[in-house]
Amino acid sequence: xxxxxxxxxxxxxxxxxxxxxWLYSDHDIFFRELISNGCDAxxxxxxxxxxxxxxxxxxxxxxIQVLVNAEEKTLKFIDTGLGMDAAEVEEYINQIAxxxxxxxxxxxxxxxxxxxxxxHFGLGFYSAFMVADEVHIDTLSYKPGATPVHWxxxxxxxxxxxxxxxxxxxxxxxxFLNEExxxxxxxxxxxEVIQKYCSFMPTEIFxxxxxxxxxxxDVSEEVEVVEEGEEAAPKKAMPVSLSxxxxxxxxxxxxCEKEQYLEFYRKVFHDYKxxxxxxHLNMDYPFNLKGILYFPKINTEYDSIExxxxxxxNQVFIADNIKEVIPEFLMLLKGVIDCPDLxxxxxxxxxxNDGFVKKISDYITKKVADRLSGMCKTGRDDYENYWDDIxxxxxxxxxxDEKFSKKMMDYILYKDIDGKYMTLKDMLPEEAETEAAExxxxxxxxxxxxxxxDEIQQSQYINMFRAEGKNAVILRHNIDGAFVxxxxxxxxxxxxxxxDADLTDDFKEAVSEEELKETTDxxxxxxxxxxxxxxxxxxxxxxxxxxxxxxxxxxxxxxxMQEMMRMxxxxxxxxxxxxxxxxxxxxxNNKLVQYVLANKDAENTNLFCEQLYDLAMISHKxxxxxxxxxxxxxxxxxxxxxxx
Numbered sequence: 001x002x003x004x005x006x007x008x009x010x011x012x013x014x015x016x017x018x019x020x021x022w023l024y025s026d027h028d029i030f031f032r033e034l035i036s037n038g039c040d041a042x043x044x045x046x047x048x049x050x051x052x053x054x055x056x057x058x059x060x061x062x063x064i065q066v067l068v069n070a071e072e073k074t075l076k077f078i079d080t081g082l083g084m085d086a087a088e089v090e091e092y093i094n095q096i097a098x099x100x101x102x103x104x105x106x107x108x109x110x111x112x113x114x115x116x117x118x119x120h121f122g123l124g125f126y127s128a129f130m131v132a133d134e135v136h137i138d139t140l141s142y143k144p145g146a147t148p149v150h151w152x153x154x155x156x157x158x159x160x161x162x163x164x165x166x167x168x169x170x171x172x173x174x175x176f177l178n179e180e181x182x183x184x185x186x187x188x189x190x191x192e193v194i195q196k197y198c199s200f201m202p203t204e205i206f207x208x209x210x211x212x213x214x215x216x217x218d219v220s221e222e223v224e225v226v227e228e229g230e231e232a233a234p235k236k237a238m239p240v241s242l243s244x245x246x247x248x249x250x251x252x253x254x255x256c257e258k259e260q261y262l263e264f265y266r267k268v269f270h271d272y273k274x275x276x277x278x279x280h281l282n283m284d285y286p287f288n289l290k291g292i293l294y295f296p297k298i299n300t301e302y303d304s305i306e307x308x309x310x311x312x313x314n315q316v317f318i319a320d321n322i323k324e325v326i327p328e329f330l331m332l333l334k335g336v337i338d339c340p341d342l343x344x345x346x347x348x349x350x351x352x353n354d355g356f357v358k359k360i361s362d363y364i365t366k367k368v369a370d371r372l373s374g375m376c377k378t379g380r381d382d383y384e385n386y387w388d389d390i391x392x393x394x395x396x397x398x399x400x401d402e403k404f405s406k407k408m409m410d411y412i413l414y415k416d417i418d419g420k421y422m423t424l425k426d427m428l429p430e431e432a433e434t435e436a437a438e439x440x441x442x443x444x445x446x447x448x449x450x451x452x453x454d455e456i457q458q459s460q461y462i463n464m465f466r467a468e469g470k471n472a473v474i475l476r477h478n479i480d481g482a483f484v485x486x487x488x489x490x491x492x493x494x495x496x497x498x499x500d501a502d503l504t505d506d507f508k509e510a511v512s513e514e515e516l517k518e519t520t521d522x523x524x525x526x527x528x529x530x531x532x533x534x535x536x537x538x539x540x541x542x543x544x545x546x547x548x549x550x551x552x553x554x555x556x557x558x559x560x561m562q563e564m565m566r567m568x569x570x571x572x573x574x575x576x577x578x579x580x581x582x583x584x585x586x587x588x589n590n591k592l593v594q595y596v597l598a599n600k601d602a603e604n605t606n607l608f609c610e611q612l613y614d615l616a617m618i619s620h621k622x623x624x625x626x627x628x629x630x631x632x633x634x635x636x637x638x639x640x641x642x643x644x
Contacts, residue, residue: 045169070185070209084141135155200247250335290337310335313338365397368397373408384421414427414474417473422473424494441632449473526597538584547614552584607638611638
C-alpha cells in the first residue's frame with residue numbers, strides 16, 4: 001500500500017478539542033479506554049477461534065502489555081487481539097465515532113454474547129489525544145495474507161497511513177506524551193492508574209519498562225535442557241499480571257469460601273480488619289448484575305462513616321459510590337458491583353438518566369433486606385453479635401427508604417438494660433390483650449417504650465427501673481433520635497420516652513397533691529433562693545426508694561425539640577417555648593431533703609440545696625465546666641464539715 005494521507009471523517013468541526021477538554025473528566029482515563037479496546041480485540045479473536053474462523057499459534061498467550069519509556073516520553077499499548085487491515089483502520093479510526101464493537105456484534109449477532117464486549121462506543125481510542133501530541137498505530141489483522149498497517153496522527157484532523165512492519169497479529173498503539181502528561185511514562189504512576197481502572201479486566205495486563213529483560217510469560221514458553229552435572233542458569237521471575245481476570249464476584253457463591261471473600265476484601269480495600277459478613281449478588285434476569293457487598297465493623301459515629309462501593313461495567317472500573325445505583329444508606333458499606341446493563345454515557349464516566357437505574361438500585365436494596373431478615377430468622381445469634389455494628393445503617397435505611405423500612409421493621413433489634421435483644425413485636429402487648437380490648441370496645445392504649453441513651457449518665461434511673469421490675473432499651477447512637485420518631489410514625493400506638501423524661505406512678509407512693517402542696521411551696525422558695533433561679537421548676541414526690549434524694553426530669557417533647565434545635569444550629573432559641581425546662585424532683589422520703597426542709601435557716605442549707613441540685617443534674621446530663629468546678633469544690637467543703 002502506498003502512503004496515504006487524508007482528513008478524519010467527522011461530523012463536528014474541531015472535535016478533538018472537545019474530546020480533550022470535555023469528553024473525559026479524568027485525563028488518566030485513557031489507560032482504561034486503550035486497554036479496554038485491547039481486551040475487546042482479544043475477546044473478538046477468541047470468539048472467532050471458537051467458531052473455527054481462526055487458530056491461535058502454538059503456545060499463544062493472550063495478553064496486553066503496557067511499555068513505559070520515561071526517557072523517550074512514550075507509552076505503548078500492545079494487544080494480541082484480532083488487529084485491523086487498511087479498510088478497517090479507515091472505517092474504525094478515520095471515521096470518528098463509528099464503533100467497531102457495534103459492527104462486530106451486528107455481524108456475529110447470532111453467534112456471540114453482547115455482554116462480553118466491553119466497548120459500545122468508538123471514541124475510546126481518541127482519549128489518547130488528551131495526553132499525547134502524536135499517536136501511532138501499528139496493526140496486523142488476523143485475516144490470512146493481511147498486510148500490516150502503520151497509522152499516525154498529530155492530534156489534528158490530518159492523518160497518514162502506510163504499510164507497516166508488524167509481524168504478529170494484534171495492535172500496538174504508541175503515545176508520544178505532551179509535556180503536561182509525561183508523568184504517565186513513569187512506571188509507578190502507570191501502575192497506579194492501571195490498578196485503579198483495570199485491576200479486574202478479563203485479559204491479563206503486564207507493565208514493563210521498554211527495553212528491560214523479562215522472564216517468560218508461561219513456563220511452557222521456554223524449556224531449558226540441562227546436561228548432567230551442570231547447573232541451570234538462574235531464570236527471571238515470570239511476569240505477574242496486574243489484572244485478576246476472574247474476580248470473585250464473577251463466580252457463583254457456592255464456589256467461594258470464606259477465606260476467598262476475606263482475601264478479596266483485603267486486596268481491594270486495603271483493610272485488614274475483617275468485615276462482619278457479606279452479600280454475594282448474582283443476577284442474570286431481568287438484568288445482569290453481580291457483586292459483593294461487605295458489612296464492615298463500625299466503631300465511629302454515623303456522621304464520620306464512609307464506605308466505598310466500586311462500580312464496574314464488564315470488569316472495567318467506572319467510578320466509586322455512584323448514588324443513582326447505590327442507595328444512600330448502603331454507602332456505608334464496602335463492595336463491588338458489576339452491571340454490564342448500566343446505561344452509561346459516551347465516556348463511560350457517568351450514567352444516563354434512565355428508569356432502569358432505579359430498578360437496579362431497588363434490586364440491591366431488596367437483596368440486602370432479604371439477607372438481613374434471613375439472618376435474623378435462621379442465624380439469630382450471629383445477627384445479634386453483628387447488631388451493634390450494623391444497626392446505624394439499617395436504621396438510616398429505614399428512614400430513607402420506605403420499602404426497606406417495611407421489610408426490616410420486624411427485624412430491628414432493641415437491646416435492653418440487661419443485654420437481651422428484642423424486636424418491637426416482643427415489646428408490644430400480647431395479641432390476646434389487644435383482642436380483648438377490641439371486643440370490649442376500649443380504645444387501644446399506646447405502649448410506652450422507655451429508652452436509655454447513656455448507661456453511666458442515667459444509671460440512677462436504670463437502678464430505679466430494675467428495682468421496680470421495669471425494663472428499658474438502650475439507644476445510644478446519633479441516629480436513634482430520628483429513628484424512634486420514624487417508628488412512632490409507622491406505629492401510632494407506640495411511644496418512645498427516655499428513662500429520665502418523667503416518673504411513672506410505679507416509683508411513687510400514692511399521695512394527693514394537696515398533702516404535698518405546703519412542702520412543695522416551701523422547698524421551691526428555698527431552692528430558688530439558694531440557686532438564684534426564680535424560674536426553677538420544683539416538684540416534690542414521695543418516692544418508694546428513700547435513698548434517692550433528687551432527680552431531674554425533662555419531658556420527651558421538650559428534649560426532642562432541644563435536640564432538633566442543636567441539630568439545625570439554633571442554640572439561641574429558648575427551649576421553654578416548646579414545653580418547659582427541666583424539673584427538679586425532690587424526694588420527700590429522703591433524709592437529706594427532710595433535713596433541708598426542717599433547717600431552712602441553717603448556715604449550710606444553701607450549700608446542701610446546691611449539692612442536691614447538681615447531684616440530680618449529673619444523673620441527667622454532663623455539667624458545664626464551670627458547674628463541675630463548683631461541684632467538686634463544694635463536695636470538698638461538705639466533707640470538711642464532717643471532720644469538725
